[in-house]
Amino acid sequence: xxxxxxxxxxxxxxxxxxxxxxxxxxxxxxxxxxxxxxxxxxxxxxxxxxxxxxxxxxxxxxxxxxxxxxxxxxxxxxxxxxxxxxxxxxxxxxxxxxxxxxxxxxxxxxxxxxxxxxxxxxxxxxxxxxxxxxxxxxxxxxxxxxxxxxxxxxxxxxxxxxxxxxxxxxxxxxxxxxxxxxxxxxxxxxxxxxxxxxxxxxxxxxxxxxxxxxxxxxxxxxxxxxxxxxxxxxxxxxxxxxxxxxxxxxxxxxxxxxxxxxxxxxxxxxxxxxxxxxxxxxxxxxxxxxxxxxxxxxxxxxxxxxxxxxxxxxxxxxxxxxxxxxxxxxxxxxxxxxxxxxxxxxxxxxxxxxxxxxxxxxxxxxxxxxxxxxxxxxxxxxxxxxxxxxxxxxxxxxxxxxxxxxxxxxxxxxxxxxxxxxxxxxxxx
Numbered sequence: 001x002x003x004x005x006x007x008x009x010x011x012x013x014x015x016x017x018x019x020x021x022x023x024x025x026x027x028x029x030x031x032x033x034x035x036x037x038x039x040x041x042x043x044x045x046x047x048x049x050x051x052x053x054x055x056x057x058x059x060x061x062x063x064x065x066x067x068x069x070x071x072x073x074x075x076x077x078x079x080x081x082x083x084x085x086x087x088x089x090x091x092x093x094x095x096x097x098x099x100x101x102x103x104x105x106x107x108x109x110x111x112x113x114x115x116x117x118x119x120x121x122x123x124x125x126x127x128x129x130x131x132x133x134x135x136x137x138x139x140x141x142x143x144x145x146x147x148x149x150x151x152x153x154x155x156x157x158x159x160x161x162x163x164x165x166x167x168x169x170x171x172x173x174x175x176x177x178x179x180x181x182x183x184x185x186x187x188x189x190x191x192x193x194x195x196x197x198x199x200x201x202x203x204x205x206x207x208x209x210x211x212x213x214x215x216x217x218x219x220x221x222x223x224x225x226x227x228x229x230x231x232x233x234x235x236x237x238x239x240x241x242x243x244x245x246x247x248x249x250x251x252x253x254x255x256x257x258x259x260x261x262x263x264x265x266x267x268x269x270x271x272x273x274x275x276x277x278x279x280x281x282x283x284x285x286x287x288x289x290x291x292x293x294x295x296x297x298x299x300x301x302x303x304x305x306x307x308x309x310x311x312x313x314x315x316x317x318x319x320x321x322x323x324x325x326x327x328x329x330x331x332x333x334x335x336x337x338x339x340x341x342x343x344x345x346x347x348x349x350x351x352x353x354x355x356x357x358x359x360x361x362x363x364x365x366x367x368x369x370x371x372x373x374x375x376x377x378x379x380x381x382x383x384x385x386x387x388x389x390x391x392x393x394x395x396x397x398x399x400x401x402x403x404x405x406x407x408x409x410x411x412x413x414x415x416x417x418x419x420x421x422x423x424x425x426x427x428x429x
Contacts, residue, residue: 229392272303273368
């Protein structure tokens, strides 16, 4: 929607830029024709002030601590629905009816198995391979096993690819977990719901019966919901950029997983857990808080603050409740990590230093403790993030492919290297 027009003056040239307003949130200045009219680009490292696309999927207001999926607050989705309902919402734009939900659940469940030759593919990895390395390779390899759903110009194939990605990612994640642990793969079971099925594939062994704990299953399902999508973050932008070239969806998701692997993106909950372990006990907190306030000390409190949220992360409130439910169910009453976490949260919400800098606890603060209590090693934390975020990536990829204004991504640069110079023969250098 065009709200008004603004003028950008560059030398003697006036550039009339359209100002476009979204349904909510800040308006944007359309500078698509800037180079053609002025011969100049804009400079925006990290694209922090640049809207790279138009989207109807997720909205974030970092100042107010708001996260909406298709208009629905994340708190309501996590409290009242399940992960596959959120998947449907992200993919199709509306919450499903009972019949639509049953059909969607059925289709996802019947796509959870992977090609049997994938088991042999896993044997090419070292036994001590990082699960994320296994995920990048195995997800990328799906395009070699399912090339009947790689024609992105075919809506039906896009739908099949979307179903396959959402259904098979947890199976591959569980296989990565089992492979590194040296245990046999566990096949999916159609009688179980999405998250219970995943827990069984991760923790069941052939020599004894495994019964899924409904409290833990619900907790992990809620974690998946909280991580399902988060607007144009680094990995989502990577998926969109890869997809803009026409790459197949499996390759695009593998690119997103590779980006998520970075410690500044998907590894934050692991870093927060390591920090709590380093602090050790409540008695040590004052010393570490003092270190965090010292500008000359490199120590930083992990799990506090967020690049987007300048208020309390709305997902953190749900994650805090979920964490306590899991610890209570497992009988973990005197967990020193939780004691440290609770005291750090109290300080962060009352200490003037944290309030002034808006260093509120984020989702990673509690999710690491929860996943550790459930039996997942820290190397699997980012893998679980990838399982949850796959639906967001697919929804964003699908939206981009169906956008008539979509172009191949081509960021510009400010060149600061050597100017033109002539080649000098090696004998004269």
